[in-house]
Amino acid sequence: MNKSPKRPPAGLPDKDTLLAFLREQGSAEKTDIARHFGLKGGDRRALREMIRELEAEGKLGTRGKKGFSEAGALPPVGVADVVERDVDGDFFVRLVEASADAPRALLVPDRSKPGPAPGMGDRLLVKFQQGVDGWEARLIKKLDSERSRVLGVIRKSAREVRVEPVDKRSKDVLLVPAAQAEGLRDGDLVVAAIEKGDQRYGPKRGKILETIGKEDDPRAASLIAIHTHSVPTGFSQAVEAEAEHQELPSLKGREDLRDLPLITIDPADARDHDDAVFAHRDEDARNEGGWIVWVAIADVAAYVRPGTALDREAREKGNSTYFPDRVEPMLPEVLSAGLCSLREGENRACLAVRMVFDKEGRKTGHKFVRGLMRSHAKLSYEQAQAAIDGQPDDATGPIMEAIVHPLWNAYDAMLKGRLKRSPLQIESAERRIHMTNGEITSIEKRTSLEAHRLIEEMMIQANVCAAETLEQKKTPLLYRIHDTPSQEKLFNLGDFLQTIGKPWTKGEPATTKRFNKLLDETRETEHAEVVNEVVLRSQMQAIYSAENVGHFGLNLDRYAHFTSPIRRYSDLIVHRGLIRALGLGKDGLTDREIAELPAIADHVVMTERRSMAAERDAMDRYIAAFLQDRVGGAFTGRITGVTRFGLFVRLDETGADGLVPVSSLGGEYFGHDDRTHALVGERTGRRWPLGKRVEVKLMEATPVTGGLIFEMLSDPDPRDPNAQAPRLGMRGRNDGRSAGAGGNGPPKRGSNRPGGPKPPRGGTPKGVRKGKRR
Structure with missing residues (x-):
């Protein structure tokens, strides 16, 4: 981590001072800038405006994982890949997380460094500095990492055996000894290690480590994604042993909620159930027409305690990763599908929030309790929707009046509040892959039901309650933040809207109501889909942070993830914070965890994006397999x-x-x-x-x-x-x-082959259910 320069006097810096700070730091998030200059309240708002102005002036680099940087600047020290070699044999490097148009730097040889010289594809720790002809990078050390392993496909010929990488970004085709490939067939998927040596030209040599499947097996898509993105798999023996020895907590220190008719509503194929809901009319005469809404969440903190092997591996995984044919869970199955799953008719530990809404959907109060509950029914979204649409079945029929109708009536009131809040109304085109016996049978667009929106809104409100309570109790937490779109993104949006005749005042502040008005005006036109797409791309990505900037997409001042601790470590941290803040037990957030919150936030952002990339790549491969015959x-x-x-x-x-x-x-x-x-x-x-x-x-x-x-x-x-x-x-x-007659010439290498560049993806993932990350 870079050392901060001497702290200046508190107060808003001028633009030159801010750029000088970023130049020395390399990059910094908005919260880091505010903390360094001692900014609070109105000064923070002024800082945000200054940053927007600098972006519009082209003096700030694009916002990345580590925040802002001076335009065209590189950090003092960074991890970079060797990406290019010129005709003179000089190598050029580019930061690992940088875009393709980011500055590259000439790798300056250092003869004093022991070992073989860097080559194409190597990952290095380097020191950047401005040279006479541009940026230069001086080697600190070569990094040994997963890049020394290649996931690839066996290709056999009469002369040699090669391993061709499945990662479209990799150029490491490996030659392996024929003796190692005995018993393997053309098309087998293998993991191979790059053998070390001073080999700078031609294919590298490799050694086969393991065989994981066949390239034409549709189920291989998830295996490839897992290996390509280094998604952690399985659990250590210590973790499995800890999980096996957990027992259901007693009523001691808990409120007995077993008579409260909470129910779970989940996807039909869900294996774990971490949230349950119930609603009833408020009997308080001062809240005529109001509703009480209960949301109970599995009490994962009772089993996964700080400092244990379970906790360490859950933190390392960060979240569960979902594929059509498998799940890589954050917690062992004995917990995720057992003690932490709110099974129908079984006692389960929970952390529940009781929320009070008036008839206009305004939340007027809430209270958290640590309890013992028993789910009264397990419904799928389709079951719940069919019931409220007048087609109850054996499971929903007996609970219509006592449970189902009150839930929908409470949601009708909550919906009034949601509409007044006006969260961003972007429509997502999610697809669902259906598989039978390992074969893809169909790919369908996910249907959005009112039952989905009911659960989503109740989870959002529970998440708001968690953030409000922790703030009120002055307990640090992980916020789920979503910043406002940058000025550059808004300008690009305005440029595009001009081409379809839609006015967009570029200088007007971004608000969700403004975006929703645009979406509503184009919803029934030929431009509906593309406007939805460009509005989505104009949004920043939602992340976790120990500092709050609000959630633009939901139009909320404070927001935290509380409702999915089985599959998100961020939610487990929030649970522990509530336990500590409210004195609900001895397994709450520790002082050490509080000190580490910024690092935990960075880590879970990384693991979330790792899972999203793996899930997206697997989806691409499943679809390609499905379309191969067409x-x-x-x-x-x-x-x-x-x-x-x-x-x-x-x-x-x-x-x-x-x-x-x-x-x-x-x-x-x-x-x-x-x-x-x-x-x-x-x-x-x-x-x-x-x-x-x-x-x-x-x-x-x-x-x-x-x-x-x-x-x-x-x-x-x-x-x-x-x-x-x-x-x-x-x-x-x-x-x-x-170029041939009338043609464009050959495309750049890699751009016209399967696995070439993917379309731009951006915006804020929607939802709070499985596979969705609001």
């Missing part, structure tokens, strides 16, 4: 991404994303107009704009990488006579020397 078929879809190397098209049928390489569009050179999000023909002005509905032909589907390549069957839009001169970036070609 190569040559025609599909309808919409352009959802426009880049200099091609168009990304999302298919209507499956939600699959694939690439139409710019080299295949033909006819003329196409340049990328980043203002209007379109590829524009240099000669004719014909356009391929974001959001255009198209028909494409599937040319390649490669399950092992998840790549889809399309050929365009539709025609481009004509030149827009009223359009401004396009602001073209790099041309949509890569080497004019190779």
Whole structure:
């Protein structure tokens, strides 16, 4: 960690002072900046405005995992990959987490360092500094990491055996001894180690460590994702032993809630149930028409205590990771599907909140209790929805009047408050893969039911209660924060909206009501999907933080994750905070954990994004496997991404994303107009704009990488006579020397093969249920 410069006098710095601080630090989050300059209250709001101005002036770099940096700056020390070698043999490095257009730095050789010199693909710890001709990187040390292992596919020939990596970013094709590959077949998935040695040219040598499956097995998609993203799997013997020896707590120190008719409502295939709900009318005459809503959450803190092996591994995993065919859980199954699962008819420890709402949906009070409960029914979303729609079954029929109707009536009141709050109303197009005996049978769009929204709103309100209570008790916590969109993102949104004739005042502050008005005005138009998409991309990502900036998407001043401690370590930390703050036991948040909250926040953000990337990559591979037999078929879809190397098209049928390489569009050179999000023909002005509905032909589907390549069957839009001169970036070609007659030339290596660049993804994941991360 970089040392902070000498603390200046408290007060808002000027822009030059702020940039000087960022230059010395390399990068810093907004909370770090505020803490360094001693800013509070109004000064923090002024700092936020100053940061927006610097972004608009182009003096701040894009917001990344570690916050803000001076535009074009590199940190004093960082982890970088060797990404390029020029004709003179010099290597260039780029920060590991940087985007493709981030500054690269010349790797300055250091003959005093022992061992082999760095080579392509190596990961290094380097010191950055400005040189005469740009940035330079001086080697501190080479890093041994998972990069020394390759997950790949066996390819056999008469002359050699190779391991070809499944990770599209890897260039490490390994040669392995034929003797090691005896018994293996072409297409086997293996993990191989790169053998160390001073080999700078040609394929590297490798050694096979384990065989994990076949590339054409649909179930291999999750295995590849797990290995590619280093998702932790399994549990140590110590953790399994600790889990096996846990026992259900007694009533001592707990409130008996077993007569409270709480029920669980979850996906039909859920194996664990960590939340239960119940509602009834408030009998207080001062709250006529009001409702009492109970939310009970599994008391994971009673079993996973600070300092234990269970706690250490749960923290390392950070969260559960979900795939269509398997789950990599945060906790052993004996807990996640056993003692911590709120099973119907069984006593379970819980941490519950009793919330009071008036008839307009305003929360007027709440109280947390540590209790012992017994679920009175286990319902699926579909069951609950069918019941309220007039089609009860054997499970819901007997509880309609006492439980189901009161839940919906309470939700009707809560909905009034939600509508007044006006959270962001972005629609997500989530897909669900159905598998039978390991084979993909269908891919469907997830249906959003009112039952989903009922549970979501009750969980959101419980999360708000947790944050409010911890603040009131002055107990530190992990907030779930979602910052307001940056000025740059708002400007880009405004540029795009101009192309479809929608006004957007760029200088007007971003609010959820403003975004919702835009979404409502376009919902029934031809532009509905693309506007929803660009609004989603204009949002920042939600993260965990020990410092609060509010939750923009939910339009809440304070918010914390409390409702899923079985599968999110962040929620377990909040549970421990409540236990400590309210004196509910001796297993609450420790002083050491309080001191480590910023580090815990950074770690669980990393693990959440790791799981999201693994789940997304697995989904891509499942879809590619599903479509492999339909190569040559025609599909309808919409352009959802426009880049200099091609168009990304999302298919209507499956939600699959694939690439139409710019080299295949033909006819003329196409340049990328980043203002209007379109590829524009240099000669004719014909356009391929974001959001255009198209028909494409599937040319390649490669399950092992998840790549889809399309050929365009539709025609481009004509030149827009009223359009401004396009602001073209790099041309949509890569080497004019190779261009054929009327063609764009070959695309950049890797951009036109399965597993090439993926469409941009951004915004705030929605929801609080499995697979959703609000």
